[in-house]
Amino acid sequence: MFRLLGPACLLLALAGPLLAVDPTVRTLVEVTAPGAESHLRSNDSKQVAVAHAADGVVVSIAPGPNQYPGVVITPPTKVWDLSLTGHLEVGLVNTGPARLRVVMRVDNPGDWRKAPWSTAALDLEPGGSDVLRVYYGYDGAKPGYALDPAQVSQVLIFSGASAQPQSFHITSLASAGPPGEVPPIPADQVRIVPAHGLILGSGTTLDAATQCAADGQVVTLASVAGAQTLRIAWAAGQGDQPVRLTPVRGRWNLREWLEVRVHLRNDGQTSVQPRVRVRSDSGVGDWAQAPAPLAPGAAVDIRAPFAAASVWTDEKNGSGNQFTNNAASAIEIGAVPAGEGRSVVIEQVVADLPPQVLPEWLGKRPPVGGDWTRTFGDEFDGATLDASRWSVTGPNYWDKLGHFSKDNVIIGGGVVRIRDEKKRGHHDDDPAKPETDYAEGYLHTFDRWAQRYGYFEARMKLPTAPGLWPAFWMMPDRGGTGDRQSTAHGGMEFDILEHLTGWGPNRYNIAMHWDGYGKEHKSTGNGNIYAQPDHQGFIVAGLLWEPGRLVYYANGVEVLRFENARVASVPAILMFTMPTGGWDNTPLDDRTLPADFIIDWVRAWQRTDLAALPPGK
Incomplete structure (x- = not known):
């Protein structure tokens, strides 16, 4: 069950001495002041150089074997007391020729095997600048080690190994924010679990303007007796461009289910064969299509499975399951054939579990013949x-x-x-x-x-x-x-x-x-x-x-x-x-x-x- 080492393990290489400061300090280092570079210690004298500049401290990294080249900042006595604040932030500018990832780690004293630190990372394009924030008790946006901000023993700022030179400016280093601060969750990391799996129907509040991505179709949301419905009308000559239902923010977490069931009826003037599939950042599910053309006025349930019909045979050929259930980005609804008068009304969209049928041989014999x-x-x-x-x-x-x-x-x-x-x-x-x-x-x-x-x-x-x-x-x-x-x-x-x-x-x-x-x-x-x-x-x-x-x-x-x-x-x-x-x-x-x-x-x-x-x- 081998796995590449995670960020906590990677950071161990930078562990340094435990040293402190005035508990009221908010700015840890005045990086623009002359001599500021003396407060930042290179973790590799052969690869990492630290110098002063008018706008802060310059960290230059030469190619080499160090996997985590960077600097270590320690307080002048034993620990910093940052308990009046909620996070530590560093201003950064990528002065190198390529995209750069910078990691900051804030440490407590203690056994390194327990990873007593909080971390965050930031990617910068060449010339790009931003502020990297580490929230106490978090690794990025996820809860991590319960860091004590009154006992901060060192701060590490570093990059990763590279075959070409890297450099970045540190323009500020300070603690800020209220105690107990919680990091904002990036929009694409928000996960919404639909109550009882219901995405559209009784009691839902989808917004057509923000949650229905159309490509020329006319999309109309209506509410009848507290139940939302969605009407999709395709223009004459328009192909089978699907409409996408999307979460109000982030992604749906459909971890409790194995399919999405869509109940719809044909309210158009011609027969159509509607189809549905699920989409995630990692890939899409198979199209699930109505078994036969749907006559005007007729209704059908379509079940779009998370699992693909094809068996995985190689990670490079797109076979097998590509959809990721806890990061569903859209439910796509289309209808064929192209023609005038195509429209359907979606009356319910719900994540569901299919009926289960287990094979008779299971547990009794192998699945293939032989002696x-x-x-x-x-x-x-x-x-x-x-x-x-x-x-x-x-x-x-x-x-x-x-x-x-x-x-x-x-x-x-x-x-x-x-x-x-x-x-x-x-x-x-x-x-x-x-x-x-x-x-x-x-x-x-x-x-x-x-x-x-x-x-x-x-x-x-x-x-x-x-x-x-x-x-x-x-x-x-x-x-x-x-x-x-x-x-x-x-x-x-x-x-x-x-x-x-x-x-x-x-x-x-x-x-x-x-x-x-x-x-x-x-x-x-x-x-x-x-x-x-x-x-x-x-x-x-x-x-x-x-x-x-x-x-x-x-x-x-x-x-x-x-x-x-x-x-x-x-x-x-x-x-x-x-x-x-x-x-x-x-x-x-x-x-x-x-x-x-x-x-x-x-x-x-x-x-x-x-x-x-x-x-x-």
Whole structure:
């Protein structure tokens, strides 16, 4: 479940000494005063130079190996007390030849492993100027570490690695704003959850001028008995340009649903075949079209799914799901064929869940034919975990906030629970190992069971608490020592189900990683896999692994296929983890803990012809 390090980890390289000032100070450094540059220390004397200029301090960065070149500013005594203000701001001018990203970090004293800082970033075009603001307790616009503004120990201002010279002027550095200030949310980051999924209909208040993007069509909103309707009329000779319904601001967050249902009627003079699709910043869904032309006066429900009809086969060819459910930018409504007298009245638009039908074979056998034998299965019906199959200890590479504890793998009621909770303790319950504030479970078959090729499947119930990252995945295990678990040399990481709770209950990620996790690392996959939990809240995720081919299933439906000679050819183990965080998640909220990732059963099969293949084939 490898992921590139996030901003908090990247900032560690700039940690510096802890030093202070007069608590009434608002301007931290008079950057236009002679000698101001002496208060800004380069974090790399070979790459970063600091000089005075009439309008402030100039920071010049030469190309080089430093990934975060910049300056460190420390108070003259121990800490700055900025508790009378709500944010720290720096005036910036990009004096370099290319687009520049500048990051500012405001630190508290303390253990760097807990990332005791707030951050923000700003992009500037050449010659561009702006003010970068860090709000105490926030990383950009998202809540972060609970920074104490009365204990600011240092400020870091830096850029990233570049093959060409970079430079910027610092024209001011001051604290400002009221205490407890909250950062403004950029318009494109606003997320609106429609109440009960309703976007147009009874009680809605769409604004035709700002929320109905037309291209020559006549669009009219009306209200009858408190229910809004939308009439779209196409001009004679006009093509099938769709009308776009858009949020009043930002994007819709449709994380609780899997489709948009539009109820409309034809109030025109000719038959039309209306169609609907959903759109997000990352891509669009498939067009959903009325099954037949709609006669004047007739009505129809059209369901536009989030999931595409095509199966993902390559991240570069546009196959598979492109729509992102928590960032829906528009619902598009069109009608064919072109002609005079085309008009429809939209009577309701609502995000919805479709009826669910699960295939009969699910959980009973693999999805393809052959001479299959079940080689692994655990229903978790006993009172204790089967130690001959499972282990609950091991290294934690994924979560710096948490530690593994055997007490957080809980069996009972025919399921096993991987639990996250706010409970301080030592990793693996070993007093000699590091201590952290969050306990979490870990379940895997390393040193117990591994298999090369076959079909692997689990039935799982995902948690709903924000900020969690449950996953069902596989890693190489060649046995012996050395590169036993390396994803290089024929190894591969399979993320069969990788979920971020901020995405809602119906979406997860599938990914593959290989050739290590360094500069040779490669990966592919799709983060828009949609699957509806069953009536008990469970999802079944599966992987068919054959030489040169990986086929992934969600509730028995093929959702992703990867065919490549580089597909792993060494045995792999089963793993269940639930760290905090993730690359696109909502912040962790202690009030929602404890939270459980529930596994009902795990099963694996082997096919006779696959078992007979020699090593490396």
